Amino acid sequence: xxxxxxxxxxxxxxxxxxxxxxxxxxxxxxxxxxxxxxxxxxxxxxxxxxxxxxxxxxxxxxxxxxxxxxxxxxxxxxxxxxxxxxxxxxxxxxxxxxxxxxxxxxxxxxxxxxxxxxxxxxxxxxxxxxxxxxxxxxxxxxxxxxxxxxxxxxxxxxxxxxxxxxxxxxxxxxxxxxxxxxxxxxxxxxxxxxxxxxxxxxxxxxxxxxxxxxxxxxxxxxxxxxxxxxxxxxxxxxxxxxxxxxxxxxxxxxxxxxxxxxxxxxxxxxxxxxxxxxxxxxxxxxxxxxxxxxxxxxxxxxxxxxxxxxxxxxxxxxxxxxxxxxxxxxxxxxxxxxxxxxxxxxxxxxxxxxxx
Amino acid sequence: xxxxxxxxxxxxxxxxxxxxxxxxxxxxxxxxxxxxxxxxxxxxxxxxxxxxxxxxxxxxxxxxxxxxxxxxxxxxxxxxxxxxxxxxxxxxxxxxxxxxxxxxxxxxxxxxxxxxxxxxxxxxxxxxxxxxxxxxxxxxxxxxxxxxxxxxxxxxxxxxxxxxxxxxxxxxxxxxxxxxxxxxxxxxxxxxxxxxxxxxxxxxxxxxxxxxxxxxxxxxxxxxxxxxxxxxxxxxxxxxxxxxxxxxxxxxxxxxxxxxxxxxxxxxxxxxxxxxxxxxxx
Numbered sequence: 001x002x003x004x005x006x007x008x009x010x011x012x013x014x015x016x017x018x019x020x021x022x023x024x025x026x027x028x029x030x031x032x033x034x035x036x037x038x039x040x041x042x043x044x045x046x047x048x049x050x051x052x053x054x055x056x057x058x059x060x061x062x063x064x065x066x067x068x069x070x071x072x073x074x075x076x077x078x079x080x081x082x083x084x085x086x087x088x089x090x091x092x093x094x095x096x097x098x099x100x101x102x103x104x105x106x107x108x109x110x111x112x113x114x115x116x117x118x119x120x121x122x123x124x125x126x127x128x129x130x131x132x133x134x135x136x137x138x139x140x141x142x143x144x145x146x147x148x149x150x151x152x153x154x155x156x157x158x159x160x161x162x163x164x165x166x167x168x169x170x171x172x173x174x175x176x177x178x179x180x181x182x183x184x185x186x187x188x189x190x191x192x193x194x195x196x197x198x199x200x201x202x203x204x205x206x207x208x209x210x211x212x213x214x215x216x217x218x219x220x221x222x223x224x225x226x227x228x229x230x231x232x233x234x235x236x237x238x239x240x241x242x243x244x245x246x247x248x249x250x251x252x253x254x255x256x257x258x259x260x261x262x263x264x265x266x267x268x269x270x271x272x273x274x275x276x277x278x279x280x281x282x283x284x285x286x287x288x289x290x291x292x293x294x295x296x297x298x299x300x301x302x303x304x305x306x307x308x309x310x311x312x313x314x315x316x317x318x319x320x321x322x323x324x325x326x327x328x329x330x331x332x333x334x335x336x337x338x339x340x341x342x343x344x345x346x347x348x349x350x351x352x353x354x355x356x
Numbered sequence: 357x358x359x360x361x362x363x364x365x366x367x368x369x370x371x372x373x374x375x376x377x378x379x380x381x382x383x384x385x386x387x388x389x390x391x392x393x394x395x396x397x398x399x400x401x402x403x404x405x406x407x408x409x410x411x412x413x414x415x416x417x418x419x420x421x422x423x424x425x426x427x428x429x430x431x432x433x434x435x436x437x438x439x440x441x442x443x444x445x446x447x448x449x450x451x452x453x454x455x456x457x458x459x460x461x462x463x464x465x466x467x468x469x470x471x472x473x474x475x476x477x478x479x480x481x482x483x484x485x486x487x488x489x490x491x492x493x494x495x496x497x498x499x500x501x502x503x504x505x506x507x508x509x510x511x512x513x514x515x516x517x518x519x520x521x522x523x524x525x526x527x528x529x530x531x532x533x534x535x536x537x538x539x540x541x542x543x544x545x546x547x548x549x550x551x552x553x554x555x556x557x558x559x560x561x562x563x564x565x566x567x568x569x570x571x572x573x574x575x576x577x578x579x580x581x582x583x584x585x586x587x588x589x590x591x592x593x594x595x596x597x598x599x600x601x602x603x604x605x606x607x608x609x610x611x612x613x614x615x616x617x618x619x620x621x622x623x624x625x626x627x628x629x630x631x632x633x634x635x636x637x638x
Contacts, residue, residue, distance in 0.1 A: 070366055071366070071367065073413045073414070075413060075414075075453075080370050080413065080453050080455075082367060082368065082370075082455070084364050084366075084367055110608075111608065114607050114621065115606070115607065115621055116365045116606040116607060116608070116621075117363065117365070118365065118608055119363050119364045119365065119366075120366075257608070257610060258609060258610030258611070259603065259604075259608075259609050259610070260603050260609065260611075261366075261416070261417060261603045261604070261609070262416065263413065263414050263415055263416050263417075265414055271413050271414040273366075273417075275603075275609075278603075278609070278610070278611070280610065285601075285611060286600065286601050286611060286612075287601060288599065288600065288601045289418070289438045289439025289440075289441070289442060289601075290438040290439065292574075294600070294614070304613075307615075307616075308613065311616060313616040314616065
C-alpha cells in the first residue's frame, strides 16, 4: 500500500480535482443531527463536511435510485417503440463511509451476480468513483447505533473504494484501492506518507475500535440460529408485534435491493416504465392478483426480512451478509426492531431455550 | 440494436396477438407471435414448466406460465382475468401488440424423467402449466412409461382445454380421468374431488418409478399430496410449480423470494420436499 498524505486544509482540493472529471456527491450538515448527501456545486462546495454523523438516507440511491426510469414506450399506429434509458454520467461520491462502501459491494454481488446481470445498475456502477472516509471520531462519525465492527465492514473499508481518506490529526492519510485511485494520487497535492503517519493511522484505528457499543457483537450466533430455524415462532411474533409496517428500515438500508415496476403515462401519450424501491415490510409486497397473500401476518414478513439478511444460505450466495452494520434501521425504527435489537432479541430468546 | 440493449434483461420484445379463444368463464387463450421472427426462434427453445413476463404497455407486466409444449407450432398463453393487467389483456383484439420476455425459470426436467411413469394431477386452471408437460410427454411417447392424467374442476363448464381432454380420453396408451365437484345436466362422469379418482374401481395409480406432477388450488394441493404420500410416493418424486407475485422474473425484484429460494430463478418447479422446506403457504 503506497500511502500518501494531504494537509487537512487542502483536503477539499480533492473535490475540485474530482469535479474536473465527475459529477460529485458529498456529505453536508443540516440542522441538529441531520446530514445528507448532495450534489456539489461551486455555491455549496464550502459547506461540505467530512466529520458528521452518517446521513440516514444512504448514498445507495446514486447507483440504485429510489425511482429510476427503465424505458420509454411509444405506441404509434402500427409500431411500438421501446427505448431503454441508461445513465452514463460519471459520478464520484466523496466521503462515503465504510459501511456504505460495503453496501455497494453487496449490491454489486446481488445485481451483477447470479444468472442475470442488471444493466441499469452495471452502467451506473461502472462510472462510479468512491472516496471512502474512515470514521475516526466517536460521538461524531460514530454514533450509538453503529455496529460495523460486528458486521465486519468498518470503521475502515478494506476494499471496493477508489480512494480512502483518514483524518490522522494535522493531515489526512490517503490510500488508493483501484487503478483509477492510483492514477488520481499522482496529483502533486498528495505527498508521500512516512512510517510515522502509517503507525499513527494504526494506533488511531485500534483506539476507535474500542469505542463501539458491545451489545451488538452477537451476529454470528444469530446467523446460526436463523439459518438452523432455531428461532421460536414466539420470538418472531414478538418482533412482528413491534413492527409498525412503515417500511422505514428498508428505505434507509444500504443493502436492501427490492423494487417494484410501474408503468406511468406521461402527458404526450408516452408510457414510462419505472422501477421504485419496494419494501418487504409492507402488506402488499407478496399479494397476488386475486388477493391471495402467502405472507399474511406481520411477523411472517419480519421473519422474512431478517431471514433474507441473516440466513447462511444467502450469505453464501452473495458472499456477504445483507447487513453492513450502519445502524440506520435502529435509528429510524419507531418500534425499536432495527437490526441490533433483533439480533439481541433472537440471541436472548434462544439462550433462554437452551438454558432450560 | 446496440450491445447494452442486447443485455437488457428487462426489455420486452413486441408480440402480436393472433386470435383469442374462450376457455371457461374469465379464462381465455391468447395465440400470439413475436414481431421479430428471430425472437420467435429463440423463444421456442423453452422448457415445459417455464414462464414468461407479459407486458401490457401503459398498464404493467405480469408473469404467466407457458401452456404450449415446445413441440407445438403455436405460442399462446391461457390467462384468467383477475387483476388490472390480465383484464387489460382480455380487452385486447387480434392484431394488437403487447410485450413478452422470457422464457424464465427452471421448468420441469423432462429429460431426467425419461424412462419413468408420469402421473399428472391438476385442479381447475392448474392444468395450464401442466398442459405443456402432458403434450410434451405424449409427443415423446416412447421416452416415458405409463402416462396417467387426473383432472378435476368445480363444474363441467369449468373444465379447461376441452379439445385436448377428449383427445386424451380417447388416445391409446394414455389414461385420462376427469371429475367435477358438482355435476350439471348431462354430465356422465365422476363426481367428487380429484383424489376420489384415485380410489375408483379399475384405476391403479402408478407409484413405482413414477413422477407425480401436482398443480391446482391450495386446498386441492394439500389433499392430493396427502393421498400421494399415503400411496407411497416419495417427497422427491412429487413435483409442482409455484406462483408468486413477481416484477422482474430474473431474481432481482425480491417479491417472489420464499425461504431460501427465488421462485423465478430457482423455481417455479420444485419437488414437494423442497416446497415443504420453503415454509410459506402454497
